Amino acid sequence: MWMTKHHPAVPWCRYADDGLAHFESEQKAQQMLVELAQRFKQCGLELHPDKTKIVYCKDGTRKRKYHNTEFNFLGYCFRSRLSRNSKTQKLFLNFTPAVSKTALKAMRAKTRKTGLRKRTDLSLEEIARLYNPVLRGWINYYGKYNRAALYPVLRHFNMTLVSWARHKFKHIEGSKMRAIAFLMKILERQPNLFAHWKIGMISAFT
Numbered sequence: 232m233w234m235t236k237h238h239p240a241v242p243w244c245r246y247a248d249d250g251l252a253h254f255e256s257e258q259k260a261q262q263m264l265v266e267l268a269q270r271f272k273q274c275g276l277e278l279h280p281d282k283t284k285i286v287y288c289k290d291g292t293r294k295r296k297y298h299n300t301e302f303n304f305l306g307y308c309f310r311s312r313l314s315r316n317s318k319t320q321k322l323f324l325n326f327t328p329a330v331s332k333t334a335l336k337a338m339r340a341k342t343r344k345t346g347l348r349k350r351t352d353l354s355l356e357e358i359a360r361l362y363n364p365v366l367r368g369w370i371n372y373y374g375k376y377n378r379a380a381l382y383p384v385l386r387h388f389n390m391t392l393v394s395w396a397r398h399k400f401k402h403i404e405g406s407k408m409r410a411i412a413f414l415m416k417i418l419e420r421q422p423n424l425f426a427h428w429k430i431g432m433i434s435a436f437t
């Protein structure tokens with residue numbers, strides 16, 4: 232309400248206690264920082280000293296040097312990345328979001344925490360039923376922008392399946408490559424078994 236009343240022309244958004252405001256110049260951003268600090272103080276609050284910062288959205292056209300050129304918001308990291316022009320197919324630097332390193336780490340930790348590697352009581356179909364909702368959630372949310380950035384966590388999941396196969400089947404327990412070949416054959420027969428297989432993220436085995 233305060234932003235709408237006092238700064239109606241400033242584009243901004245928030246989620247819970249995290250927020251972003253956009254400015255055309257550092258001077259305007261610095262002025263807003265002062266005003267926000269004062270407003271928070273009036274409410275008996277204070278801005279987080281580490282998380283609150285001004286970020287320069289550096290890309291191919293904005294080339295200044297600045298100490299902060301990226302930020303995390305809602306599991307995404309916003310920074311300068313190579314993008315491809317859909318019309319000319321040429322690469323250029325764009326300020327865009329992709330899944331953050333922190334989110335990738337949390338997803339890998341979730342897979343490890345399940346102990347899937349040693350769940351030899353489960354069939355591959357049962358694993359798919361259990362984990363597809365999780366995989367679809369990751370893909371639908373973090374794959375909204377720059378889906379390829381999810382490859383590390385999906386490769387980790389695939390390699391967890393490789394470890395599961397080596398624990399479950401005696402004839403491949405001593406060979407990682409035989410376990411990969413075993414799962415690749417299943418992938419050829421059932422390409423829709425796992426949510427990430429279905430959308431073609433299969434090179435994560437390599």
